[in-house]
Each structure stands twice: as C-alpha cells, then as structure tokens.
Amino acid sequence: MNVTKIINLKTLKASAIAGVLALSLASCENAPNSPGYEYMPDMYRSPALKYYNEHTLNGDTLMSAMKPVAGTIARGYMPGVPVGMDYEKAGMYLHNPIPYSDAVLKEGEAIYGKFCVHCHGDAGKGDGKVGLKLPGAPPAYDGPLKDLPEGKMFYTITNGKGLMGSHASQLNVEERWKVVYYVQKLQGKTPGQPQAIPADSTKTAEVKNVKDKTKKS
Ligand code: HEC
Numbered sequence: 001m002n003v004t005k006i007i008n009l010k011t012l013k014a015s016a017i018a019g020v021l022a023l024s025l026a027s028c029e030n031a032p033n034s035p036g037y038e039y040m041p042d043m044y045r046s047p048a049l050k051y052y053n054e055h056t057l058n059g060d061t062l063m064s065a066m067k068p069v070a071g072t073i074a075r076g077y078m079p080g081v082p083v084g085m086d087y088e089k090a091g092m093y094l095h096n097p098i099p100y101s102d103a104v105l106k107e108g109e110a111i112y113g114k115f116c117v118h119c120h121g122d123a124g125k126g127d128g129k130v131g132l133k134l135p136g137a138p139p140a141y142d143g144p145l146k147d148l149p150e151g152k153m154f155y156t157i158t159n160g161k162g163l164m165g166s167h168a169s170q171l172n173v174e175e176r177w178k179v180v181y182y183v184q185k186l187q188g189k190t191p192g193q194p195q196a197i198p199a200d201s202t203k204t205a206e207v208k209n210v211k212d213k214t215k216k217s
Helices: 004-027 086-095 100-114 151-161 174-187
Strands: 056-057 061-065
Touching: 086 151, 100 174, 151 174
Parallel strands: none
Antiparallel strands: 056 061
C-alpha cells in the first residue's frame, strides 16, 4: 500500500461519513412528501383546497366557492324588479331610485329617442311609425296611461307587456329608470315629484283599436 492510496481511502471514508451525517440531518422530517429542510415552510404547505368542498383551517370550518345566501345583492349593484314582485306590487311599491335632475331627464329623453319613439311617437301618443303598424298601437301616455305609476312603467320596460318586448337587455336598470322620468313628462306629470298612486292602479290600460291583422276584411 502506498501513502497516496491510504490518504485517498481516508478522504473517502471521511466524505462518506460527512455525507451520511448531512443526509441524516437533512431528513429529520417524517412526512414522505417533505423536501427535508424547509426554508419557507408556508409556501410548501399551502392548503390545497378543493372547490365546492368543506375545509377546516385553523379550527375554522370553511367552504370554498360558496354560493351567496339567497337574495344577496352585490355591493353597488342595483336590482331591477325584486324577485317575487309582480306587476301590481311593482305599481304600489317600486319607486325611482335615481335622484331627479334636468340632466337625468335629458338622458331619459335621449334613451326614449333611441329605443321607444318609433313605437310610442314623439309625444308618446302611440303614433310612432312602427307603433301604427302594430296590430294594436301603444296607448297614449297622456291618455289611457296618464295615471300609470312609475313602478308599472319600470316593470313593463323590464319584462315587456303585450306587443312591447322586454328592454332589459338593451337598457340597464339606471337607464330604464331615467326613461321612466321622461315617460312621466309625456304623461303630463312633473317628473321627480312624488306621484299619487291612483286607487284603481290595479286596472291595466287597455290597448285600444286592436286590429286583427290576421283577418282579411
Ligand atoms: C315595438 C314597439 C314598442 C317599443 C319599441 C316600445 N314600446 Fe312601450 N308599448 C308598446 C305597446 C304595444 C304597448 C301596449 C302594451 C299593452 O298594454 O299590451 C306599450 C306599453 C308601454 C307602456 C305602458 C305599460 C303598462 O304597464 O301599461 C309604457 C310605460 C311603455 N310602453 C314605455 C316604453 C318605453 C319607455 C320604451 C322604450 C324604452 C318602449 N315602451 C318601447 C310598444 C312598444
């Protein structure tokens, strides 16, 4: 045996012992998935929550991706017609939440000019070019509809009525209420003032002059 060989063997032995020692130090964790020494344990061990499941975290029972409680209204969201409110109730309880101003009325007028005038006509008499072609022209706002409460207007604009389709996809809730102010002006009312709800508000305006276009005369 020469000297270099002995030294080599000794270094080998020493490094082997050092290696085993290092390994035993590094693997003190029992967990099979543990990477050994953890520099930032929080990041290795973030809770892997599954969606739509119940979890216990620090003693708290949590649900991930829960549906909100029924009837929850998102912050800043203005609901249209509340769930369960029908046409009659809307007439009694639904009121314009948009504070009135001349600017708001002007916006309402602009919306009317784009979405309503072709059926209802400039002055809301039901004599728009399209309105006159309908089997039954829309009633005049200052005629059969002159006492129609704002809640019913909003309900009809939202859900449609008879030959008038729903405008919920064209106008958001605010726009619908703005145009309600303009319709009130065409009714001959002072929009923005509290309007009395007529005792017979349960009666719906009848569409006059319904011509049955299917009959040939
Ligand atoms: C396609 C034509 C048409 C368009 C567009 C239209 N309407 Fe009408 N509207 C009608 C007809 C027809 C009626 C009568 C419905 C009935 O009573 O059967 C009516 C009824 C109404 C009423 C009375 C509802 C009630 O509760 O009796 C209001 C208020 C009204 N419309 C507002 C509007 C506004 C505001 C717009 C625009 C955003 C609009 N309409 C767009 C045809 C139209």
